[in-house]
Amino acid sequence: MVGPPGCGKSTFASRYPASWRVCLDEYRLAATDDMTDQSATPVAARIQELLLDARLSRNLPVLVDSTNVFAHVRAKLLARARYWQRPAIAVLFDLPLKTVEAQNMSRDRVVPPHIVREYHQLLPDADQLYAEGFAAVHPVSSLGVTAVTARS
Incomplete structure (x- = not known):
């Protein structure tokens, strides 16, 4: 998934089995008791x-629940997929900034607005994601839209 804080990535991911989801926030929480502790x-x-x-080596689905707005972060994810000879598919949360800001302010854990704006500006477009090596790009342009169908 690729999108700024507050765009609905975690809500989207929650529609799929928990075992599919890898989430930096959860691992920061496990390490420090604070999912916002960037250290x-x-x-x-x-x-x-x-x-x-572990999942890619077994050909199991994975949802990476983090912003992934930085090209170097996406490059590492693409490298893992290439190593295991698996396709990498991007779910691009390209919602309008005003929608993302409003969604962020309504959450229990509000990300500072300047970070939301900065990450929104860093959001790549579908052409850039294809150029980086993603096999497919599924845009999500409104809250509540399901872009990918889960395997049963």
Whole structure:
């Protein structure tokens, strides 16, 4: 998934089996009792990589529940998919900034507005994601839209 904080990624991910989801926030929480503690991101990223490898090596679906707005972060995810010879599919949350800001303010855990704006500006478009190597890009342009169908 690719999108700024507050765009609905975690809500989207919650529609799928919990075993599919890898989430940096959850691993930061496990490491520090605070999912917003950015100092735990390196540890959380290592946990995520271990779980990605475990699932990809078994050809199991994975939903990466983090912003992934930085190209270098997406490059690492694409490298893991290539290593395990699995397609990487992006779910692009390209909602309007006003919608994302309003959604963020209504959450229990509000991300500072300047971070939401910054990450929204970093959001790639579908062409960029294809150029990076994603096999498919599924845009989500409104809250509540399901972009991908779960396997049974």
